[in-house]
Amino acid sequence: MVSAFPVNVLAFVLIVALFSAGIGTLVVWLGLAILLLATKVVFGFAQANRALIRGTLGVDIPAPKIAYDDSGTFWQRYVRKLTHPQMWRNLAYLLIAFPLACFELPLALVGIVILPVGLFVLPVVAALHVLLAKWLLGPTETEALTQKAEHLQASRARGVDAAEAERRRIERDLHDGAQQRLVAVAMGLGRAKNKMDADPDAAKALIDEAHADAKLAVSELRDLARGIYPAVLGDRGLDAALSSLAAKCPIPVEVNVLIEPRPPAAVESTAYFIVGECLTNIAKHSGAKEAKVNAWREDRPTGVLVIVEITDDGAGGASLRPGGGLAGLADRAATIDGVMTVVSPLGGPTVIRADLPCAW
Template identity: 45%
Template sequence: MTARSGSPGGAPTNSIGFPTGSADSLTGSAGSPGDDDRPPPVRPAYAPQTWREIGYLLLNLPYVLMGFVYAVCTTALGVALSVTVVGVPLLVLGLAGARGLGRAERARARALLGVRIDEPSPLNGRKGGHRPQGPLNRLWTGLKDPVAWRTVLFSFMRLPWGAVTFAVTLVGLLVFWPVLPYVARALANADRAMVRGLLSPSDELERRIAELESDRGVVVDTAAADLRRIERDLHDGAQARLVALAMGLGLAKEKLLEDPEAAAGMVDEAHGEVKLALQELRDLARGIHPAVLTDRGLDAALSAVASRCTVPVVVSVDLPERPAEAIEGIAYFTVSELLQNVSKHSAARAASVDVWRTDDRLLIQVRDDGRGGARPAGGTGMAGLAERLGAVDGLFVCDSPPGGPTVVTAELPWRRRPGA
């Protein structure tokens, strides 16, 4: 008996009687070029994420009821009592509580909807360990808190939506459960959009707030360090010399009649001490704000700094006008610190300083042909310079490969001098 090699319909069969190519027709050939073009698998209708979305929608009603009642009571009571001394503080406390409601809603959205939202920055400068503001400033900051007011708006808007989503989801579980996953997904997507729109911090604003808080701490710390340095220099330098000078003049006064020659020698010694004390005071004043910078501007002041450098320095200042005093001072001390580094650490033979303006930025570039390898964290003071520049929206970039050259570029905002 001869075995037939075809299927009933004429198609060839394999050894067990199935038509050859039937598996390929159902699943596709293994390794065929079309494998990568096949659509991704569809999520099962009642997958775990679907149940989380359904749970979120069912929790909408109790959450929005709590938020709505809280928002109505606190805002209405605060506004009604605003004519009294307790109204505004009460409203501020209510807004602070609204922040807590927003935090709870963001946590619920993260857990059930998978929406990742950053927490907004705290109020009153608490971030970074800074001391809070005064009572009136704290009240005003809390009263205009955009995060809290957006949460209040969220609570008002969500009341009808929460009732609708709760009712639709509950009825869907009992009546039209085959299509409920698709309905729940659509409703949950609308919830995601509302949470992102009203409970997310403004990225640019929040980033700016964080930067300003950090910059304020840098400015405060820098100012305190400068005051301590000035106090130490006065105490250990000019003050000590003046005390010795007073004692020497007192002794000379006592010996003036008894031993005029000895008194004259003591007066000469005191005269030398006066000169040293004056020089130390000039150096101290130059470290605070040099007179040449005030009188003649950056070009003359930087030339004076360059003349004290142990390396020959070429200075080029191309500015159409003088910037604001604060910016001018920061530029001066930046170049002064960098040239000190050139003198102490670079082993360079030549250096240059270029200062110019581009649009609304003041640019400084200090270059030397030394051995390179400079790093902001290398103990040369550049980390402090970077912090000071950052505190006024400036930039600090150091390019110093081993073997040199070293090029440091600093950028400051251009601010016009008042009256210019």
């Protein structure tokens, strides 16, 4: 409340001054330019208040997604922005926030000195302030539903693309691996059948060769099945599965998993494949000497998340490029409405994090 006071005082003074000057000079067209500046100030202070509430009260108020009609002249587009309902909701909040801050500031100072006020009164006032901010600075119910529908549609499209890419990978592995082996087995057994009576020794050699190919085909099919859903993940859970991946990595990998109870299978498999692909990339491309995998459960007001974080001390420079491997992992996370972020400055370290929502 103390930190919000100077922001709201400055916002109130600038907005009143700019709108007064803009309306007063409309007759000489200068007012339109001043009102344009006032509009930008209103949206700027609205965003500043969202950031302030997020930083001090821990409440994230998403900015409404405003779609404007880009047709017409510059001034026609500006007038549409000026008359947009969100503009007036932002303006209403900033005008109300000043007298509200005048009431909250002394109350906050009293709360610092008088402990019961700080413990029991200020949280109630803060909650009411957040409700007002959500009502005026956040999206309306219709806008929120529209944004959620757009997000779900995008996630579904990315999920379909990820599933199609996975299907092509499985089809390619079957065609180039097990299918070729089985064709070789069939041809070898056919040749052995023809030679069985005339040349039993050659037939035996062909059968031995077919037997070896059959074992290789079984091994490849087992590897393919493990790539679809590893048995250790289903039997022993994410901790054992990630430890198995770390054991196969050519560089040392520290694994810490604190998730109880076990998350749903879709969340476990998504986390497993993200870690597996990241460790493969680290071993091949990063030049890292060691890596760390952390996975934990986090309870938030919006729901429960399983968070997976992979860190390495390599050269850095990784990014979510369209069509790249990390983008494919982000698409896989999006199939369960998850979000993946990559922080990888040149010189490292690289931190890849996946936030996967789930419900037990």
